[in-house]
Amino acid sequence: MKENILSFTRDELKSRFKQIYNLPSYRTEQVFGWLYKDISTFDEMLNVPKKLRENLTQDFFIGQMSVFQSHRSHDGTEKYLLKCVQDDNVIEAVKMEYYHGISACISTQVGCEMGCVFCASGRDGLVRNLSAGEMIGQILAIQKHAKIRISNIVLMGAGEPLQNFEEVMKFLELVHDPQGLNVGYRHITISTCGLVPEIYKLAELNLPITLAISLHSPSDTERSRIMPINKKYPLKDLIYACLAYIKKTKRRITFEYALIKGKNDSIADAEALIKLIKPVFAHVNLIPINTTDTKLRAPDLQWVEKFNEYLNSHGQNATIRRNLGSDINAACGQLRWQYLKKSE
Ligand code: SF4
Structure with missing residues (x-):
């Protein structure tokens, strides 16, 4: 073969x-x-x-993927449906334009079994892991399609990167290789929903990448409701793993916090969040949730700003992330989900 x-x-x-x-x-x-x-x-x-x-x-x-659907947002974000060469599985990738360069957000698995309630990627469960070559194939396909060079890579598309640990690490080596994609580790972000043993394993490699933790709630009860992984690795264990990671790598961690109206956006939530992550000295990225077709909604912008101000005025560094591509279903898994449903 x-x-x-x-x-x-x-x-x-x-x-x-x-x-x-x-x-x-x-x-x-x-x-x-x-x-x-x-x-x-x-x-x-x-x-x-x-x-x-x-x-x-x-x-x-040469497993370069083929773009068979692309959707361009008014803000320059472009979302792609790509076909895997071996088995015609469909995955998503996104190109985002920032003042500091062009980022690609790619998938690490076909589907996902983590079951976060706000995410369309996990709705049909995990199909399979992507190989390192298939991750590279996504970047090459985007570069070719958009005639650009990717300077930042974010592993925040479909899948839990740390569940596909070996292939993701191989991918990082290929990305970093000067004869490969030649993108420095500092321009790579890995996002995890909180696989505690793998965070320790990643710390041991001591790579100067950015680790982003999808936190989304400071309460075990609420987090377990919206992110089932929390039942296995509750917040206390997650925070210990973050502290060990920082100790080993001397790198700052980012916490992703998708604001969901009525679930995690109260001032009491902000207070609990500050208390929870204080020892980690992390940055918080606030993201008004990019709604899928579930009943979850983002708070209005004024409230998002208030939440942000509350964090910053109480000593917790936070910023609101621009909600790129909301007019093209750029939230995780939305495009693929719609494609799969139409093909049924
Ligand atoms: S948010 Fe990430 S970890 Fe959670 S279901 Fe979606 S792809 Fe999986």
Whole structure:
């Protein structure tokens, strides 16, 4: 069976090529470099001998995904439905434009089993993990489609990245490789709903990435209601893991807090939030929830600003995140969910 060549790190490719073709390492470097240029077939690798190109075509495929739907927002955000090369599964990715560069938010799994109630990605459960090559394939597809270069990567699309730990770590290596995507670790954010053992595991790797925790409530009762993972790893355990992470990496953590009207947006919630995360010295990103078709609604903007002011005036650093792409269903999983429902 052919393998996705985008899933190989440079070292892995060197040893595989040595093993099957007895190739010197400079040839592997050539092939590896080509993978991150705008090519879709091995025949386009002009300085690679013809025989090797034929062998590569026979043994591998370039798993660049294909964009088959794109939706552009008035604010420049573009959301894509992409098709996996191997099995036609459909996933989502988003391109967002900021003053500091262009970010790609990609998926790490097809579906998700974490079951957060505000998220459309988890509604049909987990289908499968994505490979590192399929994550790279999303970035390459976006770059090709939009004719841009991605400078920041956010693992905040469908799936829980830390549940697909090994492939995500391999993806980070490929992203960071100067011959790969050449995006520095500091420009990469991993978001987790709070898989405590994996936060400790990630801390051990001591990577200078940004870790974002989807917190969304300072109360175990409410958080367990909206994020079932909290029943397994309650807030106390999560905060301990965050403290261990900071101690090891010396990196600041970000807490994502999606404001949901009547659920987590009272002043009492703000007070409890400040108390809970005080020892972590974290930044809070407030996000008025981007509504899916559930009954959950965002508070009005004035209240969001009041909540933000309350946090800041009580010593807790917080900002309101721009709600990008709300006119194109850019919230997690909405586009894929609609596509799947239409195809039923
Ligand atoms: S918010 Fe993230 S972890 Fe929760 S269901 Fe959606 S994709 Fe999964």
